[in-house]
Amino acid sequence: MGVVASESKSHPLRSFHMLKFPVTQRLALAVLALGLTALPAFAQAPGPDVIVGSIPNVSTYTAVGAINAYAIGTDSCNIGTQPLLWQASTSDHPVISQNLYRHANGRFEQVGMSWLKHGFTALAQSLCAPCQNPGTGSLLGVNCSDPYSSGLNGSQGGLGPRFEVNATTGIFPYPFTSPAYSGTIARRLQVATTDVNPTTNPGALYCVEAQYITRDDAAAGNKNNNASWRNCSFTTAANNPMSLSGSTIQQQAAIMSWAVNSTGVTYTTYDDPQGGRFIVGERHSVIAGGFHHEYAVFNMNSDRSGGSFTVNMPVGFTNSNIGFHDVAYHSGEPWDGTDWASTVASNGIVWATTPYATNPNANALRWSTLYNFRFDSPQTPTGFSIGLFKPAPCNTTPFTWNTGYTIAPSAPYTFENIYATGTVGPTTDDSAVTANLGFSFQFYGNLYTQMQVSSNGYLAIPGQNATSYTNTSLPNAAAPNGTVCGYWCDLNPGIAGSGGIRYQTVGVAPNRRFVVHYNGVYRFGTTQPENIQIILEETGKIYLTCTATTTGGSAGTRGIENQTGTSAALVSFNSAGSMVANTTKRIDPSAGIPYSAGLTVTGNGTPNTFINIALSGAVNTQYLPCIVAVDVTNGPVAFPGLGTFDLGFTPSMFFIAPPGTTLDACRFWGLTIPTGAGIPPGLTLYMQAVVLDLAAPNGQFHISTPATFQS
DSSP states (O other), X not given: OOOSOOOOTTOTTGGGOSOOEEOOEEEOOOGGGXXXXXXXXXXXXXXXXXXXXXXXXXXXXXXXXXEEEEEEOEEEEEOBSSOEEOXXXXXXXOEEEEEEEEEETTEEEXXXXXXXXXXXXXXXXXXXXXXXXXXXXXXXXXXXXXXXXXXXXXXXXXXXXXXXXXXTTTBOOSSOOOOOOOSSSTTSEEXXXXXXXXXTSTTOEEEEEEEEEOHHHHHTTOGGGOEEEEEEEEOSSTTOOEEEEEEEETTOOGGGGHHHHSTTXXXXXXXXXXXXXXXXXXXXXXXXXXXXXXXXXXXXXXXXXXXXXXXXXXXXXXXXXXXXXXXXXXXXXXXXXXXOEEEEETTEEEEEOOOTTTOTTSOOBOTTEEEEEEEEESSOOOEEXXXXXXXXXXXXXXXXXXXXXXXXXXXXXOOOOOTTTSEEOOOSTTOEEEEEEEEEEEETTEEEEEEEEETTSEXXXXXXXXOOOSOOOSSOSSSOOSXXXXXXXXXXXXXXXXXXXXXXXXXXXXXXXXXXXXXXXXXXXXXXXXXXXEEEETTSOEEEEEEEESSXXXXXXXXXXXXXXXXXXXXXXXXXXXXXXXXXXXXXXXXXXXXXXXXEEEOOOOTTOEEEEEEOOOTTXXXXXXXXXXXXXXXXOOOGGGGGGOOSOSSSEEEEEOOBSSXXXXXXXXXXXXXXXXXXXXXXXXXXXXXXOTTSGGGOEEEOSSEEEEO
């Protein structure tokens, strides 16, 4: 995915990062034009899509020592096309963060944060648009809004910690952790009195921000518009009461307000490989002897979090006044608050927290949090990058090798909202582009990391014809073969007025998805649009989604075909009424791990022995999942008498070494199985190590070399 920075191994900055991820998408946003008015009418995104429609009110609480406490109200709106889950008794409801920011002397900093309000019942009001009432408080209906007053959002018993929430996926446990608390400031939006007292902050400007996180909104790809902000101010009265001003700026993180109040601010967004988003703001101002360089980095929803921040400079640069600023966690959040250390190399400055391997609770830049980095220099920066804190997630999902497919009798509507962010696909008649999937996809027994995206509504494996406009029934030995047909027909994105084609990889391993969206593309010689998606899931599942259609399936082929045109799973072929808007056909791979020659271990009854399985491989070489299978026969059957051998998988048992950048990407080189009382005498375990490797012929499996099995 081109996410590792391109410096050589001898780069002086390399020693401060395990991985560095350059920020490459530069957005010079004209936020000044927004002023302080609400955003205009929105376009509905497919699926549920919750936003903060309004921050209507605020509560001020009695300070404790030098800490003030506040709460802000939030009116949420579902601007998507499907109801949003709002189930109080499960983890399928939103959580709401509250943050406070200060703008002073051209600098934008976070000075306060709260725990998370857990949603409990959705009303059916119409703040953002006329509500389509779902008739239940367990759903926020399409266009409906739900108000939470500042009193509710400040109710301490309903506030849970941030550390339990994966903001990338919207997944969190329920009930949430709720340790004992006391006093008026616990769990609420806390800020140091000196940070908001007008006497100690002359001329400072402030704004508050609220952000919603929830699973189905994230799954629909709509999590990046869930924060909104509003200006606020404080007085010198007791507890420094907060008051709100201006309008709520919807669907914008508060960092965007920096450019409203300071000139010269530019922004860059970075989406990590698992789909979490960072926004980096920077401002470079002229001072005596050079420039002051100011950076604000906001982690909107990256669960992997930020572990380092690097500013690249010309070799031999000079610097002074290096600074860092974070925000204080509180009320029992487990995270260490130690400031990031800075290190100066000949060609840049690195700020970094303690590595994850040393302390998983180190002071990483976690979601809904903003950190600052600054310094002075006569020279100007040449770029910057974010280093991720948490390692890539390991794949613990049982891996299956498939050679056949079945069409699911029913499947929920599945749509990924990628059209605004995806890469542009083919743009002319009968054309194709080759796209990287971002993962290895199993298709009829082979592994693929690329697919050709055809303008005519299908995907083809590399080397096949991807420009055919004459569709056929499947299977068919004639080319093209090795295809996934969302709606194979003569489409022409080059017609004036026709929609376009985009593709993008979304999600988190091991459930990433490669999505191709044909967005209202006209059929050749007509102005009849077809709106479809093809989704290849890392699990091997294939989704053929119809969002809108004018032909209803009467003019195209839907289904998949193998590489030789001898096997297929056909959904429909030129069948009127077979394709319906807002429906999905899912094609599932058949399961099974083929057995190859194995090595055996025969028990001798000796207690407290181990079976050691060591898998070798070249360091820094990418490997696909390694499967170690163990059973008592030469075939995949269950054996309930294994006792302590049971690793929790059936049939038999097996362990899957997760894929990654290197064989030990998840800190695993081998597997040790304790035998407890020992393998019973005469019982033979048939064991095999199967490495799925693109270097093998046709992507076939093979025994790893060398591998040792011993007891």
